Amino acid sequence: MPTLDSQVHAYERNHPGRPxxxxxxxxxxxxxxxxxxxxxxxxxxxxxxxxxxxxYRYDASYALQVYAAHPSRFRLVKPVDSTDPAVAxxxxxxxxxEDTVGIRIxxxxxxSTDPTDPGLNRVLxxxxxxxxxxxxxxxxxxxxxxxxxxxxxxxxxxxxHLGLQQPFxxxxxxxxxxxxxxxxxxxxxxxxxxKISGACTLSHEPFPYKDIWDPLGRIFDAFGLDxxxxxxxxxxxxxxxTYEQGV
Numbered sequence: 001m002p003t004l005d006s007q008v009h010a011y012e013r014n015h016p017g018r019p020x021x022x023x024x025x026x027x028x029x030x031x032x033x034x035x036x037x038x039x040x041x042x043x044x045x046x047x048x049x050x051x052x053x054x055x056y057r058y059d060a061s062y063a064l065q066v067y068a069a070h071p072s073r074f075r076l077v078k079p080v081d082s083t084d085p086a087v088a089x090x091x092x093x094x095x096x097x098e099d100t101v102g103i104r105i106x107x108x109x110x111x112s113t114d115p116t117d118p119g120l121n122r123v124l125x126x127x128x129x130x131x132x133x134x135x136x137x138x139x140x141x142x143x144x145x146x147x148x149x150x151x152x153x154x155x156x157x158x159x160x161h162l163g164l165q166q167p168f169x170x171x172x173x174x175x176x177x178x179x180x181x182x183x184x185x186x187x188x189x190x191x192x193x194x195k196i197s198g199a200c201t202l203s204h205e206p207f208p209y210k211d212i213w214d215p216l217g218r219i220f221d222a223f224g225l226d227x228x229x230x231x232x233x234x235x236x237x238x239x240x241x242t243y244e245q246g247v
Contacts, residue, residue, distance in 0.1 A: 005047035006231035007197045010035045010066050011055050024054035025168035026235040032066030036073055042247045049074040077102040082119035088126040095130035104135040115147035124152040133158050139165040142182040149189040159194040166198045169239040176202035177215040187222035194223055197231030201240045
């Protein structure tokens with residue numbers, strides 16, 4: 001059975017040709033070539049390459065470049081802007097590109113908390129038309145995720161990072177699974193799947209992170225393994241564990 005990582009981020013050093021919009025915690029660069037070398041060393045067959053919003057916002061050109069160099073190893077997800085009136089066209093263009101497997105919405109503070117927001121629902125409707133799952137970063141807004149799923153039954157939502165806020169550096173939150181009941185409630189919506197990504201960053205114990213397995217088991221039971229996707233969230237997690245420990 002192939003080993004597939006549901007979320008990794010690759011990026012090049014900040015330079016004038018492709019300047020960063022912000023900073024992601026991690027090394028100065030993790031190129032596609034470096035990511036493939038790390039995957040090869042650990043027997044990871046493939047990964048979903050999520051264009052890093054922190055650096056590139058809605059520009060997925062580097063992810064496309066990495067895919068062109070390693071088409072057998074990566075599939076692609078890009079963030080989209082729910083406030084862009086032309087977002088449906090953006091999604092259509094992305095769906096037409098080779099080996100794109102999803103889009104991503106970041107429910108940041110400036111994104112509407114209203115489940116009836118026209119922009120968010122426009123994204124979900126367009127994604128459904130093009131059979132693209134919507135990766136949803138929604139910690140702190142799990143009720144909104146449930147409402148969006150209920151309003152858009154034909155859309156497939158994939159909850160990022162267990163639906164829980166995860167740290168970029170130590171220490172983990174004092175009660176990292178405080179919102180677990182809200183996460184489990186999402187399983188009632190059969191158009192929601194969940195990424196078990198970055199889970200190790202929530203542990204208060206060293207590898208092999210024994211304290212996370214009980215809450216993870218409850219997620220597995222609620223969603224069923226067919227709706228759970230393992231992922232490392234490399235390279236966001238570099239300050240908390242190695243890629244080998246994540247795998």
